[in-house]
Amino acid sequence: MAVVSGPPPYPDTRVAQPRPGQAVGFFTDSSICIGCKACEVACKEWNHVPTDGFNFLGSSYDNTGELGANTWRHVTFAERPAAPGGGDGQMRWLMNSDVCKHCASAACLEVCPTGALMRTEFATVVVQEDVCNGCGYCVPACPFGVIDRREEDGRAFKCTLCYDRLKGGMQPACAQACPTQSIQFGPIEELRTRARRRLEQLRQEGRKEARLYGVDGSDNEVGGLHAFFLLMDEPGVYRLPTRPATTTRDLPAMWKAAAAAAGALAAGVLLAFAGKGR
Amino acid sequence: MSSSEGPFLKAPLWKPEIGAYLFSGGLAGASAVLAFVARSRGNHRLARRALLTAAAGAAVSPPLLISDLGRPERFHHMLRVFKVTSPMSVGTWLLSGFGAAIGVAAASEVLGVLRPVGLAAEGAAALLGPGLATYTAVLLTDTAVPAWHQAHRELPFVFAGSAAASAGAAAAILTPAEAARPARRLAVLGAAGELAAAAAMKRRLGALAQPYEREPVRRLDRMAQSLSITGAAILGLLGRRRPAAALGGALVLAGSICQRFAIFRAGFDSARPR
Ligand code: SF4
Ligand code: SF4
Numbered sequence: 300m301a302v303v304s305g306p307p308p309y310p311d312t313r314v315a316q317p318r319p320g321q322a323v324g325f326f327t328d329s330s331i332c333i334g335c336k337a338c339e340v341a342c343k344e345w346n347h348v349p350t351d352g353f354n355f356l357g358s359s360y361d362n363t364g365e366l367g368a369n370t371w372r373h374v375t376f377a378e379r380p381a382a383p384g385g386g387d388g389q390m391r392w393l394m395n396s397d398v399c400k401h402c403a404s405a406a407c408l409e410v411c412p413t414g415a416l417m418r419t420e421f422a423t424v425v426v427q428e429d430v431c432n433g434c435g436y437c438v439p440a441c442p443f444g445v446i447d448r449r450e451e452d453g454r455a456f457k458c459t460l461c462y463d464r465l466k467g468g469m470q471p472a473c474a475q476a477c478p479t480q481s482i483q484f485g486p487i488e489e490l491r492t493r494a495r496r497r498l499e500q501l502r503q504e505g506r507k508e509a510r511l512y513g514v515d516g517s518d519n520e521v522g523g524l525h526a527f528f529l530l531m532d533e534p535g536v537y538r539l540p541t542r543p544a545t546t547t548r549d550l551p552a553m554w555k556a557a558a559a560a561a562g563a564l565a566a567g568v569l570l571a572f573a574g575k576g577r
Numbered sequence: 578m579s580s581s582e583g584p585f586l587k588a589p590l591w592k593p594e595i596g597a598y599l600f601s602g603g604l605a606g607a608s609a610v611l612a613f614v615a616r617s618r619g620n621h622r623l624a625r626r627a628l629l630t631a632a633a634g635a636a637v638s639p640p641l642l643i644s645d646l647g648r649p650e651r652f653h654h655m656l657r658v659f660k661v662t663s664p665m666s667v668g669t670w671l672l673s674g675f676g677a678a679i680g681v682a683a684a685s686e687v688l689g690v691l692r693p694v695g696l697a698a699e700g701a702a703a704l705l706g707p708g709l710a711t712y713t714a715v716l717l718t719d720t721a722v723p724a725w726h727q728a729h730r731e732l733p734f735v736f737a738g739s740a741a742a743s744a745g746a747a748a749a750i751l752t753p754a755e756a757a758r759p760a761r762r763l764a765v766l767g768a769a770g771e772l773a774a775a776a777a778m779k780r781r782l783g784a785l786a787q788p789y790e791r792e793p794v795r796r797l798d799r800m801a802q803s804l805s806i807t808g809a810a811i812l813g814l815l816g817r818r819r820p821a822a823a824l825g826g827a828l829v830l831a832g833s834i835c836q837r838f839a840i841f842r843a844g845f846d847s848a849r850p851r
Contacts, residue, residue, distance in 0.1 A: 433647015453647030542766030
């Protein structure tokens with residue numbers, strides 16, 4: 300891993316406690332992630348998420364694979380040449396703890412036909428387990444491939460941003476467990492300020508490759524992420540799509556096309572009866 | 578050497594039952610329109626058969642949909658809400674309304690009772706039919722799957738054509754040839770529309786149409802084309818003879834089924850290129 304030099308990234312350790320009704324989220328700063336997977340473990344423990352198998356994936360230190368019904372935090376590992384072009388054979392290790400983005404415009408929620416997926420008072424996106432009937436529509440709707448169905452259970456599951464802990468005035472388990480402040484929890488607005496300040500700091504240290512991902516709506520078409528990231532390379536390196544979009548933004552065009560096609564179908568039937576005969 | 582590269586979507590979970598429903602729902606919706614127009618033109622033999630086909634298509638659809646759920650016993654949770662942002666929600670209500678109307682219409686037709694009610698129900702089903710046949714396109718395109726989503730302008734027309742072709746073909750098989758002329762014409766028109774719209778869809782998709790060039794989708798897609806073209810040609814040219822009508826109709830139906838499954842499967846490969 301590249302050495303992080305300069306002043307400590309977050310001298311003001313504590314993020315403000317969110318007030319009830321305030322939008323909250325995660326800011327995940329990959330530049331200080333050490334790949335310990337404490338977040339993955341804490342999430343599983345707190346949320347009673349079943350095992351996702353003890354697999355050896357042969358892909359760096361990542362044996363988790365991807366987010367899914369039984370993986371709500373996923374630490375991605377990427378081994379990349381330290382210098383662009385990779386001249387001296389030095390490697391750098393890029394780690395990032397991925398999670399549901401709790402999109403401002405969430406496709407999973409919009410397509411859910413039962414209303415099981417809902418927006419909470421914290422502006423997070425949560426599946427109501429007693430409502431979901433496992434139709435699976437949310438799964439291909441998510442532009443990040445986050446939500447999935449737990450096959451032995453039949454319902455869809457994903458990160459709840461520890462809804463139960465939020466209601467109890469606690470921060471999510473992953474943020475609590477993270478030993479480096481790579482995962483920060485708090486009111487979105489404050490996290491945005493922190494993220495931009497941190498980017499500024501890294502840039503001043505000459506880390507030109509640092510960039511923010513999803514901090515607002517400028518690099519995506521999901522209206523901004525409520526779980527956004529500071530990355531040290533292209534998003535694809537971290538399993539993140541370059542320009543994610545909420546499918547439902549095209550819904551007016553889709554319904555219009557369907558209505559036109561329905562009209563064409565009716566016209567076609569009338570046409571079949573045109574002319575002589577019956 | 579990273580965790581993974583490439584598109585990171587989850588593939589749809591839908592089983593082949595949903596592919597089959599794309600066909601049965603389309604067949605039902607278009608048949609209801611055919612029945613209604615035939616009735617209004619006084620072609621009662623054609624109307625009766627198209628109506629019963631529509632009822633059969635509507636009857637098999639809910640079991641197909643419910644069996645695909647992770648929790649089938651909770652199917653009625655679909656009826657808690659109505660959401661235009663969820664084509665599955667819209668479709669649930671469309672199919673419920675259509676099913677009720679076509680059920681009443683078919684019962685009245687078969688039993689010969691309550692004819693005014695039956696005819697009104699037939700009209701209601703004909704009103705909902707085109708929507709039932711085309712909303713399924715939005716069901717697929719309202720996802721992040723590139724080969725579906727990026728085809729959102731053309732896919733409803735593919736499905737409308739496919740539905741018209743199958744409704745015409747089924748009626749051409751079931752109806753005495755002298756009363757089946759509009760059905761044969763509908764099958765030919767529908768097949769032409771389906772093929773033209775599918776070609777336009779692939780042009781629009783450009784590089785995203787790649788799943789259509791790989792097995793198993795490629796074979797399904799080619800079969801859809803040759804079956805539809807051959808079937809439509811037989812229906813159009815020789816359809817006045819019953820055996821030829823039966824053969825041509827069967828080929829068009831098979832072509833329509835292949836078309837649905839090609840598009841259905843293409844989405845899986847598009848979300849998770851192998
Ligand atoms: S990342 Fe996917 S699962 Fe999470 S809120 Fe957005 S659309 Fe839903
Ligand atoms: S699987 Fe459950 S949460 Fe997902 S869309 Fe269907 S009902 Fe909603």
